[in-house]
Amino acid sequence: MLTFRLIVRLFHSAAKIQRKRMILTVTAIAWGTIAIILLLSFGEGLKRSMDQGRRGLGDSLVILWMGETEKAYAGLPAGRPIRLVPDDVELVLKSVPEIASASGEMHNWNVQLVNDRKALNKRVVGVHPAYGELRTSYPQPGGRYIDELDQRLKRRVVFLGNELAKDLFGTEDVVGKTLLVADMPFTVIGVIQKKRQMGMYGGPDSDRATIPLSTFEAMFGRRYLSNFVYKPVSTEIAPVAKRRLMEVLGAKYRFDSADTRALHFWDTIENTKVFSKMMIGIEIFLGVIGALTMIIGGVGVANIMFAAVTHRTREIGVQMALGARRVYITGALVLESLALTFLGGIFGIGVGAAIVQVLAAVQARAKSEAMEFLGQPTISIPIAVTTVILLGLIGLVAGYFPARRAVSVEPAAALRYE
């Protein structure tokens, strides 16, 4: 404690660095700090934007398509097609507690949609009520998604994609209006909230019409599902859920539960893991670039500290002659380096944060898709902490080496220095 107070005192009493050089050095550090803050903020914005886009498909979703058996099983030959029916959804939900929610899905990719204004051929999808939640297809205010009653009563109700609603009616405000789907009148019950959807199969959710699965079956005379979507109770037990599902369906349709060709899985949980690793990679990359810029500022600080040490050789010699231990001298110099670094850092963080705010405001108003994809630059706590830690490290290193040189000189030699 005493040592620290003494170091602070020596730091205060040291001859001060020339103002012009100090301003330049502080500016260099501020610049580095701005660079790292901007890069990391854009990284964070991109990550959040991509994350949002990924969730557009659905969070922790698993999608499976029908396949053909590859292995002979229980006296049955390989090469049998496996086709699931709507009742399998109930079977799976009942027998696999690891699965929280599931829905069947039937596609008809070319159905005529007609109103008094327009006629379009679009994809129509039949789904269970759980589908809306699974695929993050939420209705805009005033509307609703397909519900249990719709499914049970085979109601002729339709939930529209936002782009499709605009195409058909010229507006998204269409709840209660009538639409002919394959010549049958349907009532529009809701329009999907605009969402960014990065992963997709069978076209974007914004450009399709969704009706109850029961209605779909009756209208188009289908028996088999096009695909099946489910969500496990948690991402940790996803592999267990998948295995149990294969066992249950394998028992019903008589295929080996290890037969990977019987059903095809698209496991977005796995994708998420890969994706988040990739994002960490991008963030590290951006951070390293920012850190390198900051290190250039740090070299400036080290340089000015070397100059200060040379300039003050005599002063340091006198202090040593009077009995200063090495730590007093090195401590005061490191403190000075840290002070310079943090002074630059404070400016940099202030200016960087201001720039991020401005850019975020600009981005929010921009209509371009590229800008939307880039996301809003965001300063987060980890970014602030990373920046401060880096500043501290740079300040320490930039002060330590000049300080070590300062005390490596014999006091006699330091006193002789002109």
Added chain:
Amino acid sequence: MFGNGRKKNGANPGAGNGDLIDLEGIRKVYDTGAIKVEALRGVDLTVKENEFLAIVGPSGSGKSTLMNIIGCLDTATDGSYRLKGEQVGGLSIDRLAEIRNKRVGFVFQNFNLLPQLTAFENVEMPLLFKGTQARQRRERVEFLFEQVGLSDRMLHRPVELSGGQMQRVAIARALACEPDIILADEPTGNLDTTSGRDIVGMFEELWHKGHTLVLITHDAALAGRTKRVVHVQDGAVVSDEAVA
């Protein structure tokens, strides 16, 4: 004038033979890579307590090197140096700093006051390094300024003082931690005659109070005011005689 002087150090448990400074066969070689310069070629010298001696010699004779070694500002290449019985060779850098702090008071030709500090802060510095408490520091520094007759200049910066005043501040600083020896390197070299005489008078007074003083000078008149003159030439002691 300078307080209770050195009498309290009369009993000297560390030193077997009672010598304050005991140099034996001291050699100092400056190795610049290409050439080796032997600044000291085996110096033997002992100084007892309360001696007042001058080390004289032409420039380049090695007297400054000798002073640096006595003051622990530099270490000998070879030989043994005992300061108040303690073997100095091989001590750690921080231990040497402690010895300089507590046992040696330096007075330099160019004063070596820190220009950005006030006179008070300059004198306070060795006490800071020693770890003296704030109140005792203040008392001690005020007392020392009273002794050197500069109480009204305590808050001035060195540039606002005359040469003689600066050297008096330096002496106050040298005395701050009650050192065993005062080492003065050409203390009057940068002073006018009157101020120089003033400073020499001050040294004599310190000697009367019981301090041990070692002066390094090439000024014969100044050397003549001490009690013992050691001549150094070409890195060796060529004569060592008491002044009548």
